[in-house]
Amino acid sequence: MPTCGLTLGKFAPLHKGHQFLIETALAEMDELIIMVYDCPETTAVPLSIRANWIRKLYPKARVIEAWDGPTEIGDTPEIKQAHETYVFQQLQGYSVTHFYSREFYGEHMSQALGAVNRLVDWTAQSTWTNRTAVPISATQVRSNPYQYRQFLEPLVYRDLITHVVFLGAPSTGKTTLAEALARRYTTVWMPEYGREYWETHQVDRRLSLDQLEAIATGHLEREAAQLSQANRYLFTDTNALTTYRFSLYYHGTATPHLAKLADRCASRYDLVFLCETDIPYDDTWDRSGDGNRAVFQKQIISDLVVRKIPFFRVKGDLQARIGYVERVLARFEKYHNLLDNFLTAHD
Template structure:
């Protein structure tokens, strides 16, 4: 018996357990599995590279073929069928496909074009009653059908930066309540209260803060409903390191660099609110200096950010206006041109 090679395809927008069931069935039955994944900007803003990354991470043995120029028409006409068949044959090049895996109507005509066995999998959706359309409409409601790596990539991570006593905690917690989701408190404050000696932390302890914050943030991304509101990040810890030690540990430099692309929206809370002079803070003068340093760092790193000014209600209204217009994976500048 010759080598059994299976092919399946889709948009995976997003990848859900129904898709995974088809792929895993093919993996269990075939010697080799190919997956064609289509670009589909008309359906989802999630880039093809992100969706392909899910497949490669979850199924490292499959061959993922990215179809950037694939046909977008969907239907059962002879013309549409022919376009898809010709494209698929072109993408697989000289590969001999023996089984075509899918759960859709097109299994019959595609398998005929491939001269392969039409292997229908759960076509009546009895195993997994889910569809990409349903998930796109409400990912949180259908989260049980999504792998954690997929779900976390659907959450909009909103971070609030600023010097001490600029309202970050208040606004993050309040927005989480209004949007019925979770928020990420500043781990550095908790750590500082437990481990500080004479109001100072070592370079290695600042690294532990950044790492601990990141770990908790990853956990909360899986619990979030559409948004995670995050109070500070590694960029703040980086600035504290410079302030107190005039240097930064290499690992913290790396974590701060990762923060450049980690957050979908960045808000800088301004200093135009009264300073709360608690025992753990170093005064309003230092607050103003620290604020300038954070803002300068964002500009030098070329991180787009919005400045929040005014009272709590004004700030929350501003954030809500941005969230109402924002779409994850969309060009941020589009907010200003709609």
């Protein structure tokens, strides 16, 4: 007889303990259903993102997004009944043979389903609060994801980091600001990969279309690596929008892939800061002059406006810029509506 396992939870966030349970079930069952509850009272990470973590890591499992599931948790008959009724509705008559959990509700849920109560990561002497194989809880992770990042898959951890990017024409202080903020928040920052690449590959201060595409691709790869090392924030110097703009400046066009990477910038970053041109121009040999800086700045602003990418303007000396970014970060909440963070009825 084919076996079908069921497990459910918030997975807020998905951690190694959850994965231990899921992988145990996948190894033992012919089929596995994972029900992911919406839980805005617990985490701001949207249900769709939490469900997609599981889909990406475990494509053989069937994932159900429980958008209207019960929000109360407890050991009362009423709460138990509410959860049991909801699970039956979601299964739509589908037969489950084993219920997997690491929690107290395994007993009543398995009885209601007529399934085997499969407790994972317990010992015969333990209570539901003890974790033996993977000593971690989602509550601990939420309190300090960086401290417990060894219990998180990189794709999960990256989604918990606030990704901040600094844009602007050459010599507008992006690098200095990103590096200073990384020190302030004890995290890492992402240098402009294009500068490193240009110094190695430029010929007569020019790069080919394919080389400009390589810059954008390489920059994204390094961003992904830095996100896995970041502590709450990653501060990034420049992105594919800048590379795309350089491609238009030098060649009048861009490769289709570079254009696509530039388009993705609209949703890749949590916060975008535009560094203004109100600081002295650093006229080094690799730059094309203050006049070009002014034009390039206008083009970047136009690009952001046309793409409908919200951005904050930073100006003044370094301390003024740091202070402004700090104030924005203090009001920003990841996975919340940006306008809710900054606009009130009195603004």
